[in-house]
Amino acid sequence: MAVPKSTPILIIGGGAFGLSTALHLVQNNYTDITVFEQDEQIPPRYSAANDLNKIVRAEYEDKFYTDLTIEAIKTWKTPLFAPYFHQTGFLHCVSGAAPQKAQETLKRFQDAATSHPTIAPHVVPLNGPGDIRPWFWQCDGPLPGWRGYMNRFDGYAHSGNALAGIYRVTQGAGVKFFLGAQQGGVAEIVYEGGKAVGVRTGDGRFHAAGLVIVAAGAGVGKILPSLGTQIVAKAWSVAHVLLSDEETAALRGIPVTYARDFGFFFEPDPKTNLLKLCPMGGGYINTDRASGVSHSPFPEHLDVVNGFLPAEDEGRIRKLLAQTLPGLAGRPLVKKSLCWFADTKDSDFIVDYVPGSQGSVVVLSGDSGHGFKMFPIVGGWVRDLLEDQQGEQKVSRWRWKEAGGGKEDWGGDVSWRLGESRELRDVLPGRTKL
Ligand SMILES: Cc1cc2nc3c(=O)[nH]c(=O)nc-3n(C[C@H](O)[C@H](O)[C@H](O)COP(=O)(O)OP(=O)(O)OC[C@H]3O[C@@H](n4cnc5c(N)ncnc54)[C@H](O)[C@@H]3O)c2cc1C
Structure with a gap:
């Protein structure tokens, strides 16, 4: 009933x-x-x-979620949600040094975008830096070997x-x-x-x-x-570069820029002048040894995980900036945090x-x-x-x-992620338990 x-x-x-x-x-x-x-x-x-922003991209490897996102984007454009939605486009690439898995994932996303009748008209293939710069003219980095596609149907939301x-x-x-x-x-x-x-x-x-x-x-x-273990509390890193008013204004309208082997960044926020960056990786888990279940360290440990950025993630972020906006690659990273989600x-x-x-x-x-x-x-x-x-x-x-729900075969890992998850206690200096 x-x-x-x-x-x-x-x-x-x-x-x-x-x-x-x-x-x-x-x-x-x-x-x-x-x-x-x-x-x-x-x-x-x-x-x-x-958070400042989250990617709103419609193309999934799985058409079920593609169709749902198309419905969501339609709703993002209604008066209640429109103030938070920015259809800046999604520049989705790999660098020339990307591992095979990242290249294959990119290809599946690109195929999903170009084969969907609603999305396909908005997609442009990018076969090298020369194709990319017209969509992101502020980019003065070398973009070594970058290729992928631009999807103008996508963007981000101020979450x-x-x-x-x-x-x-x-x-x-x-x-x-x-x-x-x-x-x-x-x-x-x-x-x-x-x-x-x-x-x-x-x-x-x-x-x-x-x-x-x-x-x-x-x-x-x-x-x-x-x-039980149906849900795994997992975290990815977030960091920001604080820009001047002029730098923020100059980067207005840039697409969400994503190199599958490094991570992604967004148009800076005009209120705070923060440019948000997320490194790509397998993320961090916080497994309780007794139950084998990973739990969020919140609310008890907010102070421990906020302000912390694993060294490997900082390396990816700095590489991403060096290849796209090299003037920012050496800047201090501020508002660093680990952001926890519920993974299946x-x-x-x-x-x-x-x-x-x-x-x-x-x-x-x-x-x-x-x-x-x-x-x-x-x-x-x-x-x-x-x-x-x-x-x-x-x-x-x-x-x-x-x-009895869910897919029969979950497979060894998730296709759209790169790298293995690591225990938080192994990357957090001086902590053996949270
Ligand atoms: C780094 C990062 C990047 C992401 N990027 C994207 C992206 O680009 N695009 C995208 O679509 N999604 C993205 N996501 C995912 C997105 O943020 C989540 O899917 C979404 O926030 C999930 O919503 P939720 O309500 O389930 O959880 P949350 O938004 O985390 O909310 C859960 C709430 O429950 C509260 N709560 C927990 N326990 C209790 C309790 N016992 N009593 C009372 N309150 C409680 C918490 O305080 C919290 O406020 C990203 C996530 C992370 C971590």
Whole structure:
């Protein structure tokens, strides 16, 4: 049976997935929605989306996600989301020294873009630096052996601002919010006879619920231990270069520039003059030796992982800059951090009822580091689940994986990543345990 619209619904997590869910539910006349967020602010410092920008690129190796992103981009262009969307284009390349795996991945993305009727008209092949410069005339680096394609259908979204905007809209529409470790931090879901009846927050208070939706990002495993290793809390590095007003203005309108073997950067933010960079790599995990599950080190260790950039990632970032904007390659890197997301082995999301919870708990997770582009539409998938008469996730790849969903063969690693994941304790100086 579908979930009645008057059901008290508690959403754990005020990040991208939680806020999108609150938006879609309130827009569809669910009348009793409360969001719990452990940080005191939205955008929360613990959210992977608390950031200047995220790539919004439509082409996936998997047409299922390509079509979803096309739908998301359509929604990014509506009045509610348009202030945060910048269709600057996506310059997607490899350098001449890229390993075979990066070259093959690029080819699959390019094939996906050029074979899709909606995207293909926006794609231009780039067979060397001479083809690239017209799309990025500010680039005065050597671009040694660079080739790939430019996709003008793509761009980026200002993720922190988008969260703040949708927070205001949902609050105005009647969604209740509890923020901060005490009032908003959910210590546990409270069950009676296997069914969730509410949550208990950091201050010990019990909040009754008819349905609990867990949208806790990389923190999901602490709230729902039964997920086990379906979800791996994983981090990638982020760093910035602080520019002058003139430098920011000169780089206005540059495409998102991505070398698969080094990483990527964005048009600088005119408010802060920050140019954001992300190195590409296998990321970092934080495995608990007893359970074998990787957990986010937040909120306890925010101070430890913020301000930290592994040396190997700094090397990739500096190479990327040396080949594209060499004047910035030696600049100090500021606002360094490790950004935590919820990874699945097959990069598929999980949007499903928790088995055994008698329809009282939904998990919305497994963003796998590519979920923000879906911000305008994610909540619609939860609404579809709640409206389903059989209470069943019809999209089999989004089911709780151990309940028979997901792909049969997850394979040894994820095709679009380069490099192996490393334990955080092995790269963090002086730390053996987090
Ligand atoms: C470096 C990096 C780069 C990325 N780049 C891109 C990109 O280019 N394009 C793209 O589409 N996506 C990108 N992503 C992924 C994107 O950020 C995520 O897909 C998205 O933020 C996932 O949303 P979420 O709501 O699941 O998690 P989050 O946004 O992390 O939000 C989870 C929230 O839950 C809260 N929470 C956790 N536990 C509790 C609790 N017990 N009680 C209360 N609150 C709790 C947290 O405080 C947090 O605010 C990137 C991610 C990273 C790390």
